[in-house]
Amino acid sequence: MGKYFFSETDIKSAWEQVLAAFWQRYPNPYSTHVLTEDVLFREVTPDNLLLSRRLLTKTSRLPRWAERVFPGNLSRSVYIIEDSVVDLGNRSLTTLTWNVNHAKLMRVVERCVFAGDQDRPVWTQITREAWISSGVFGLSRPIQEFGLARFRSNQVKAMKGLEHALSNLQKASAVCPGDSAEKHKNLNSASKTQKPQQYI
């Protein structure tokens, strides 16, 4: 039951930069479907983990066949919670994101891990998993398939949005005096290698 998505990507940016960009990635040219973003909660724990909760609202875009079946859903946006833990010691960020409304129609839970590469400090590995399920009797399979297709397209946008934010941060720091050519080199060589996606 349900659909599972998995992908691994390496990007050529240091983990610290990826994290700074993570908080600043909205708005970006690829996120027009994200309407609002709010931090609801933040705490640094005694063992120096940074916990955060963000609330996002996104447009609820359904394919036409689903719009006919669920007309009421058009009026409400989707509310999404993103919980995250930054572990500085491990150089890792773990996020869990899921929708808190429209859940019976379709629920998407996404877990991401952004891990600094120990051997190659200017690289960060991003692992993304998602579980997509629908509780609608008789339509769960097409809804889940739609959900998986949309998730795949959204993860491409999410990566582009993150890279856009990274590039902005690099440009901003490039304006500061005493800046070296290093930063410009990074900007031009931002590349990624993508391992094959797997999904069931």
Add this chain to the structure above:
Amino acid sequence: MNSVGEGCTELKREYDQCFNRWFAEKFLKGDRSADPCSELFHKYHTCVQKAIKEKDIPIEGVEFMGPNREKADS
């Protein structure tokens, strides 16, 4: 980026600016000195909570990383 509370966006921007500075200059460098953004966060938070109640957004009592528990077996 807008806040879910229309009147909260400015407060959000001020808090975000403070947080982003603290995050890059202190937290990421292992500096454990006190968070300078708590007052700004408090003002912003009060505003957002009001908007959440008004819009009836169902986030009350949602456990931190709640769905993670369900995914532990998959």
